[in-house]
Amino acid sequence: MGNSHAVNKTLKEINDKIRKGKAVVLNAEEMIEVVRRKGKEEAAKEVDVVTTGTFSPMCSSGLLFNIGQKTPPTMKTSNVWLNGVPCYGGLAAVDSYLGATEPTEDDPLNKVYPGQFKYGGGHVIEDLVRGKAVHLKATAYGTDCYPRRELDKDVTLADLPEATLLNPRNCYQNYNCAVNLTSRLIYTYMGPLKPGARNANYATAGQISPLFNDPFLKTIGLGTRIFLGGAVGYVLGPGTQHNPKPARNERGIPLTGAGTLMLRGDLKKMNARYVRGVSITGYGCSLAMGVGIPIPILNEEMAWYTGVSDADIDMPVKDYGYDYPNGLPRILKHVKFSELVSGEIELNGKKVETVPLTSYSRSLEIANELKKWIEEGNFQLTEPQEEIPSY
Template sequence: MAKKKVSKTIDDINRKIKEGKVVVVTADEMVGIVKKNGAEKAAQEVDVVTTGTFSPMCSSGAFINFGHTKPGIKASRTWLNDVPAYAGLAAVDCYMGATEPREDDPLNGVHPGQFKYGGGHVLHDLIAGKKVELRATSYGTDCYPETQVKKKITLSDLPYAMMLNPRNAYQNYNCAINLTKKTIYTYMGILKPNGGNANYATAGELSPLFNDPYYRTIGLGTRIFLGGAKGHVIAPGTQHNPNAERHENGIPLTPSGTLMVSGDMKEMDPRWVVGVSMLGYGCSLAVGLGIPIPILDAEMAEYTGVSD
C-alpha cells in the first residue's frame, strides 16, 4: 500500500508551535536532511525552515513623524544630522531614504568619493539610541506659523518611526565584472580592470526567496524578521519580476522577485540595520531580513533543499 503523501496547513504548523512540538531547522541544515532522506520524508520530519540574508539594500528607508511643535510648523524641508529627508508629506512627516548623502558631502567631486555618512547611517544611529540633530524649515502658514525648528532627538522621542523598504530580498542578482582597462566603482563594489575580479550578491542556500521560488508561502502579510524585530511583507517590491526565466528547480536565472517590507524601528537592533559607505558610489543600508518557510508538503521540502 502506497504511503500517504505529506500535506500540512499553516494552521497545522501553528498548532504544533503552540503545543511546543514544532520541528524547526535552518536552511543549510535542510539541505543535508533532504539529501539524506529525500523530500517526502523531510516534509514528514520538518515543519519550518528558517532563511535569512544580511546585505546592502539600497531601496530602504523610514517614515518618521517628529511630532508637532509649539507653535506648529508645516515642514517643507527636513534634515537629520544634515542628511535631507523628503518632506513633501503632512506637516511633521518625512521619509529618510537610505542612499541620501549628507548635504555637504563632496560626493564624487574628489573621485572616488567616500560617502562617509548618509541616510542609512542616520537610521542606524537612531536605532542605536544616539542623539540626532533635527532641522526643519517652512514658509509659514496661518495654521502653522513656525518657520524653523532645530533640536536634538532620539528614537524614543519620535511619535512614529516605521521602516518601509520598497525593494528588499532580491531573489537573484547579477554578477559584475569589468572588462575595461580602468578600475570602476559600482554598487557591486570595486571592479578591477580586465576582468580582474567578479562580485556577486546573494545569500545562496540561505536566501529567503531561493527557498520559496514560486512564492507559495510568502506574500502580503507574511511575518518576517526585519532588522532584529518583527516585520511584515506588505507588497511585491519595486522591480518585482515573477516571470523571469527559471531553472527546472524554480531558481530564476536573472533578477526576479523582490519584497516590499515594513517594521517598527523602535523594536529593531542596530546589529541588523547598519549604514554602509560604498567607495565611489554612495551610501546604503545593510538590512538583516529573515523569513520562516512552512514545509507544507514534499514540494516545499524540495525547494528548501536547494544548495549552493
C-alpha cells in the first residue's frame, strides 16, 4: 500500500518546472527542517531541487591554459612560468598546466622561513580571475616549425585563448579531523596543530556539503552541471583517491574520506569571491574553491538523504603528529560534526578547541546563489552520462 503513494519524478519533469518558474528549490539547510517536520514522502512531493555548497581549500586543483601563437615566430614552450610559478609545459605547442600548490621559485617567505611559501599557483589563478596582469615567461629548444626560443611578457586572463579550471580532486565527501599528539607544534595541510592535542582542525561544510546530501552519488556523475567558482562547471567523473566502498553509518554517511570529484569550468566566467589563493602556514599554497551541486529530489530516498543534519555526520579524528607521517593514521575516535561546530570536542578526557578550515557562511552563500540561478530559470539540471561508483 505504501508503494501507491511513492514519489517518482524525472529530471525532465523537474527541468520543465524550472523553465516555467514553478520549481520548488530549497538550500540543504532549509531541507533539514522540511524533512523533520513533514517526513520524506511529503518532502519529496513538495520539493524539486536541493542546493548544496562548500568553500574550502582544495589542493588538487589547477589551470589548463593556452597562450596562443599571437607573436611570430611560433613557439613550442618547454618551460613556462606565471608570476614566477612553474607550470607544466609538456602538452603540445602552447598548452600548459598550472597547479594550485606549486610555489614561486624565489618566494621571499621561503628564504626567511624554509618550507613556507606566501605565493603560488592558487594565487596566480585568483589574480587572473581578478583581471590582474601576470608575468608570463617561457623558454623552448626551438624547431624548424617552432623556431622561437624565448617569450617574456605580461598577460591577463583576456589574453589567454583558453583558460580551463581543471581540478583532479575536489569536494571530499568526508575527511579527517586533525590533532597532534606529539610535544611539538607541527605544520600540516590542515593548518598548524598545537602539541598535546590542544586544537582539532577540520574541513567540510557538514550538512550543506554536496556529497553528504547524496551519499551514494545517485544523482551525480559524468556531465552533472554544477556551480564552480561562481560560474557553471561540470563533473568529469570520480576524482583521484575516490574510495567507492567506505564504511558507513546508519544514514549512509561515510565514516572516513570517501568520494571525490573531478571538476572543470571556464575560468574566464568565474568570480574571485569563490576562487581564492591561500597560503597555509608552514605547509604551502593552495586554492580555496567554491562548489555547489544541485540535488534533484526524484523520490523519497533523495528527500531523506538531503535531510541530513550535522548530528548525522560522523567525523574521524586522527593524529597528524605520530601517525600521519608514517602513513598509518589510526582513527582515535569519531565525533559528530555538530560537536565540531560547537567549538570543542572531547579527546582523552579533556576538551579540545575545534578550528574550521571551511567557511560555512560562504558555503551557504554558494548554495543560495545556485538556488537563485535555478529559481530564475538560468540553470537547468543535467542527467549523468556515466555513474560514479560509490557502493
